[in-house]
Amino acid sequence: KTTCVYLIAKALEEAGYKVGYTSTAMFNDGKMEWLNDKKMTMVGRFFSQKMLKRMVENGCQYAIIETTSEGVVQFRHKFINYDILVFTSLYPEHIDSHGNFENYKTAKGGLFEHLKTCKTKYVDDDKRVVRADTDIKKLDLSRVKKTIIVNLDDEHSGYFLDFWAERKIGFTRNGSMVKDGSDLEIIRYGDINASQFGTEYRLFSGGLGKQKDEAGRLEVSLQLLGEFNATNSMTAFAVGFSEGIAPEPLIRGLRNVTGIPGRLERIDEGQDFTVIVDYAFEPKAVLKLYGVVNVLPHNNIIHVLGSTGGGRDVARRPKLGDIAGRYADYVIVTNEDPYDDDPEIIMDQVSLGAENSGKKIDKNLFKILDRREAIIKALNLAKKNDIVLVTGKGSEQAICVANGEKIPWDDRAVIRGILSNSEEGAGF
Structure with missing residues (x-):
């Protein structure tokens, strides 16, 4: 929409x-x-x-x-x-x-x-x-x-x-x-x-x-x-x-439209691999995303994802992991918007779906609670002509945690800062 x-x-x-x-x-x-x-x-x-x-x-x-x-x-x-x-x-x-x-x-x-x-x-x-x-x-x-x-x-x-x-x-x-x-x-x-x-x-x-x-x-x-x-x-x-x-x-x-913020948004800081940030947080949306990604010339796909807490649809968590496990070469499960839920439990449920699709912990499946560290892991894994997907938040400006707190955050700014070794995104 x-x-x-x-x-x-x-x-x-x-x-x-x-x-x-x-x-x-x-x-x-x-x-x-x-x-x-x-x-x-x-x-x-x-x-x-x-x-x-x-x-x-x-x-x-x-x-x-x-x-x-x-x-x-x-x-x-x-x-x-x-x-x-x-x-x-x-x-x-x-x-x-x-x-x-x-x-x-x-x-x-x-x-x-x-x-x-x-x-x-x-x-x-x-x-x-x-x-x-x-x-x-x-x-x-x-x-x-x-x-x-x-x-x-x-x-x-x-x-x-x-x-x-x-x-x-x-x-x-x-x-x-x-x-x-x-x-x-x-x-x-x-x-x-x-x-x-x-x-x-x-x-x-x-x-x-x-x-x-x-x-x-x-x-x-x-x-x-x-x-x-x-x-x-x-x-x-x-x-x-x-x-x-x-x-x-x-x-x-x-x-004339070159892109929409947080929707299939490419982050280019001169690296020799592709980074895409997308809002997709529902299984059907993630499947559509892979339909696009598979058209792009690439070697490996590295996917950073999580799932939402706060009473949101729990059943989609293993489904998201399953899709990433089937279509990505490396899956990194991280924190997204836990609200008052235990983020570790959410991550375990997403990871279970990836494991059921054949991914192995610490081989091609990683669980990293800190979203910045998870993104760093993905960017470090990436080699020439790989694709890094970071999904779930798009252009959102906060991570929602317990007690109604919103932590300032922007996937795109964080990625740009890491890739360029600049201060951009350092405050998140």
Whole structure:
């Protein structure tokens, strides 16, 4: 979701609009962009609403709010008048707080149920919202249709399409079965080519502009790695399509994105091996990460990972270890965010999964409690053309430990400091 927020924002900015957003990784109020140091996506105490006020004051025409299931359950979406809701995918996450998958899906659905209660807005030709007390009949204004956008290739897309909306748009890779008589507008894409240099694909329908080839297709090129980023970028095209924005500036905006903080972020200090920092903390996300990494030319893969405490999903711990054990040549299990849990127990549970996949303690599997020392171990093991993965935290700015304490931390800064023998990251 964080990647989608960023891609939609950059595409709209290239189309000439001022955009603000809140996400797990970053905040932007239309004037400044800064890292999210709150350790949560939807911050409480009406933080999102206050950010929206700042965006309006700063002249933003669009606001993008990464909205979480936990945020909905805690009513942090209240009094936000959404206009477009985007569903990307659904897989088991935050089960610890929701109890089971059905509750999790229902919590997500609560946001879509909320759409029908959101106030109608009118905008001028510059996409600026006009105050509700304005006499709209005297002005040439457009009513913003309440819209749902879904990834049709996700098995749960039908659930979200069943909610009320004035307009429904779906995007699908190459094709999707849609019932006759459906009012769903469909954008198709495909011919994805994901390589070590980026990701290319074609749009086949849906608001295509002047850059179509002879077969009526539109070429899209991303600097981002991974087939899943083709899907992520489709959210930007769908939003643009819903707003009547030509695809050409959207393509430029997407092409100019070189990376998202803490999402497949490469750390380059001149070393002869690759270092990648990624937020992936769920098994499915880690599997997707390996799908990208395996495309890159490499010798050995060295993976530094842990798992979260604080009552989070305990069952995923050995699964994470199992995935790392199967796909990495060396696995280093370390501390992540233990909260009030015993970090040694968490590490043992992750390590067990790696051991069950054939890794041997102190041979190709290491348990190092201190996260900095674990990263140092990985970097020391790395040789030319190896890949070092550091996962679980991405661009997060703290490690959460017992009694609500947050220890300042940034995987990326720590790695840069170690690689460059500089003071960067020394304070963590």
